[in-house]
Amino acid sequence: MDALSALVEGFRVALTPINLLWALAGVTLGTIVGVLPGIGPALTVALLLPVTFSLPPIEAFIMFAGIYYGGMYGGSTTAILLNTPGESASVMTAVEGHLMARAGRGGSALATAAIGSFVAGTLATAALTFSAPVMANAALRFGPAEYFALTLLAFVAVSSALGDSTMKGLASLFFGLVLGLVGIDPLTGEARLSFGIPQLLDGIDVVIVAVGLFAVGESLFAASSIGLDPESVIPLRGSIWMTREDWSRSWRPWLRGTALGFPAGVLPAGGSEIPTFLSYALERRLARDPKGFGNGAIEGVAGPEAANNAAAAGTLVPLLTLGLPTSATAAIMLAAFQQYGLQPGPLLFTRDAELVWGLIASLYIGNVMLLVLNLPLVGVWVRLLAIPRPFLHAGILVLASVGAYSVNRSIFDIGLLYAIGGAGYLMRCREIPLAPAVIGAILGPMAEQHLRRALAAAEGSWMIFLTRPISATVLLVAAGIALLPVVARRWSSAPRERRTQPSG
C-alpha cells in the first residue's frame, strides 16, 4: 500500500521527542486561546499562526495541528461550561453540554467531547489518508442545488430541536431567520433590515447571536431567580470521569457523528454546522430515552462534537487535493502552506510528498496530544463551575462582552450582544427555546444563498432541484423525515416508540 508506506515515512519524520514537544506546545497554546469566548478555531489559528513561522516546515505543521485541535477543543470547553460557543459548529455542543454541566455532569461532558474529538479526528484523518482524491472528486458533483437540498434537510432534521411546543419553537426559529436576514444581500448588494447602520451591513455574527441568547440571556435569567430559587447549578456530582453508562451511550454517537461529519466537511460548501445539526437530530431520534434530550443527554454532546471534528478534518480533503479552502480555518491553513512555498492542490502529493505526509502524520500526533493534555485537565476545568455564582456570572458577562468585541472590534457589537441577550431573557421567561433561533440564524442565510445561486444558474427554473439526482434524493429524504412522524401517527395510535430510520 503506497499511502501506508508514505504515512510511515511521515511518522518517522514527525515522531521525534522534540517534535512531540512542539505538538504539546501547540495544543497547550491552542487550548488556552480557544477557551476565550468569542474566539473560535479560525481566529485562534490566525492569531497563533505567526508563532509557527520561525520554525522549519515539519515542526511548524506539527505545532499548527496542535493549535488547530487545541483551539477546537478549547471552544467546546467554554461552550459546555459557560454556554458561550465560539463558533457556529459548537452551538449544538452548548445545548446539551451546558445542561449536563449544570446538572453536575460537566466532567463527563468534557470527557466525551475530548474523546469524541479524538476518535472522530483520528478516523477522519485515516479517511483523509486513504480516500482523499476519490472523495474530493465526488464532492465536486455537489452544486448550489444540492447544497440547498442539504440545508433544507438540516432544517427538517433539527426541527426536533424546536422543543415541546411547536408554536414556540417556530417563533424562535423565525426570530433567528429574521436576524439572519440583516445585512447586505451578497448577491445584489442591497442592504436589508440594516436601518442605515454601517455595522449591520455585514449581518449579525452568529457568535454574537449564540453568546447573546445563551450566555447573556442566561445570566439575566439567573439574576431573575436570585433569592427565589435554590441553587440551580450543581458544580459536580459523582465522579468527574465518564461512567460505564456514559461510555456505552457515547461510542455509537461518536461513530455516527464521524460518519456524518467527514463527508460534510469534504463538500466544498458543506460547512461544519450542518453535520452537527444532523448528528444532534439523529441522536435524539435514536436515543433510548428521548426525554433525556433537553435535560442534558450525553449523546447530544458526543455526536455533534465528533461531527464537528470529523468535518474539520474533512475540510482538509479539498484543501490538500484541490487547493480549495472551504472554511475560514482552511483559508488560514492555505496561507500557512504558502508561507513555505507549498501550493496545495492536485500536484501537492507528488511534488512535496514528504511535507504532506509529515503534515498528515502530525494531525494524528496533534490528536493524541489533545487527549494527553486535556483529559487530565477536565477536573480543573470543571472547577470553573464551583466558582461562587456572583463571580461566575460577572466573569461570564465580562468574557462574553470582550468576546463579542473581538469579533469585529466594534463596541456596537457589544450593544447588539446585550440586545440579543435581552431578547434571550424574555424568551427564557416565556419558555421559548433558544436553540432554534441560533439554528435559524446560521442556516437561513446559507439556504438562501444556495437557493438563489441554483436558481440563477438554472435561469430561474425550480425544476433544477428535482432533475438533478443528488438534490432530488436529498429532498426525498428530507420529505420522508418531515412526513414520517405524521404518517406513523396516523398508522398506529400507539405511543411514539423508538424509530431507527436513517437520516442523511
Place this chain on the structure above:
Amino acid sequence: MLCRWPALFVLLSALSSPSVAAQPLDAHLVIVAPAAPGGGWDQTARALQQVIERHGLARIVEVQNVPGAAGTIGLAQFVNAGGGNTRSLLITGLVMLGATLWNDSPVSIAQATPIARLTGEYEVIAVPAASPIGELHQLIDVFRRRPEAFAWGGGSAGGTDHILAGLIAEAAGVDPRRVNYVAFSGGGEAVAALLGGHVAAGISGYSEFAPHLQSGRLRAIAISSPSRPPGINVATIREGGLNVEMVNWRGVLGVSGLSNDDRARLTTLVSQAAHSPEWQKVLLEREWSDLYLDGAAFDDYLAAERTRVGRIVARLRGPARGAPIVAGQRLVPIAVLGGAAVVFGALVVTQARNRRRFPAPSSPVRNRGAVIAVALGLVMFLVLLQPLGFIAAASGLFVMTANAFATLRSRRQQLWTIAVAVVFIWLVHLAFTDGLNLPLPHGTWFDSPVLGSLTTGRAWTR
C-alpha cells in the same frame, strides 16, 4: 570656518525635516487592514509592517484589523476618524472601490488621501476542461447568443470578478445587466463550482486558478493583463479582440485632509519600503506583481478607476435601484418576514386565549430588581468602555454583576469582590492585548495631547 556651514546645514535640515531617510520617520505607525486576519489585505498589511520595521523606517508598526463589508467598514472608520491621525495607512484596493460603489456606501475612497499603489494580480477567465469553449471569441459567441443562459461564477457581487464580467459584456456589446453572474462567498467555493461544472465560466485571480490550470482540470481562456505576463502563457483579453484590461490592485491610503508635508512623509516611507529588497522578496514569495505607483500618477490612476468602475457598476445594476438581477431575490425576505408575522401573531393570540382560559398568573415571580441591576451594569459598560477604557469599565461591570448576584454584602465581601474584579479583568486584558495582539479600548479620557502622541490608534477602537 565656512566649510563647516554645509555640514551644519545638513544637520539642521536632517533634524527639521523628518523625511530624510537616515532617521526613523515615525515612532508609531498604524496600518489598518480593513479585513479579518488571513486575507489578502491583511497579508499585505503584515508584509508591509515587517518590511517597515526591519528597515527601521518606523519604530513600532501596528496592524489593526477592521473587517467588514469588503473593506467599507474599515474605510468609513478611517475616513471618519478625521485628520488627526497622520501616521496611519489604510490598505485599499479595487475590491474596496467596487464595494463602496456597489453598496451605495456613504463613504468614498476619494475622501481619503491617496499614497501609493503597491501590488496587483491579474484576473483569469477559465472554463472546465470538458467545456467545448477553447478561445475567447468562442466564449463571446456563446455568451452573446443568450447572455442569461451563460452563468459566470466568481467572488462577491460588485467585486473585481463581477466588474470584469461587466466590462467584458460591455466590450462585447451585451447589456451588462443581462450578465448572469453567480456570486460565491469565497474563491474556493467559486473554483469548486467551476470544477464541478455548475457554472459555464469562472473569473478569479490567477493564483486561485493556477494549480488547476497546471493539472489540466481547468482551461484558461484569457488573462486581464495588458500583455502576457512572464511565465504565464495565456492569451490576453485584448488578443481575444476585446478592449478590456484590468488588474486587482492593492495600495495604501492616508487619512482625509492630510497636509502635503504629511503626505510626502508617508509617501517617502512607503516608497522606501516598497523599493527595499525585503519587499521584493515578499512579492516573489507571494507571487504578487510589483505595481508601485505614487504621487500624481496614482491620483490620476485612482480617478480613472473610480470613473470606470462607477460606470460599470451602474450598468451592471441597471437604471433602477434593486432591479431584479438574481432570481428569487425577494422570495426569502418575504417568506421569512411573512412567516415571522404569522407565527408571532399566532403566539400572541394563543397566549391571550390561554390567559383568558386560565386566569391564574402562569409566570412565576421574578426578582426584577436583580435583573435591572445586571442590565444597568451592562449599559454602564457599554457607555463607559470608550471613554474609560476596558479595564475600568469591565471592572465596574464585574462588581455590579457580582453585587446583583450576592445576597449578603458585607464591607469585607465588597472589597474582596473589587480585588477579584481587578485581578480578573487585568488578566483578561493581558491575554487579549499582549497575548493575542487584539487591542481593547484603553480610554479616551486618559488621552492628553502628550499621551495621545504616544498612543495612536484610539480612533479605530470605536
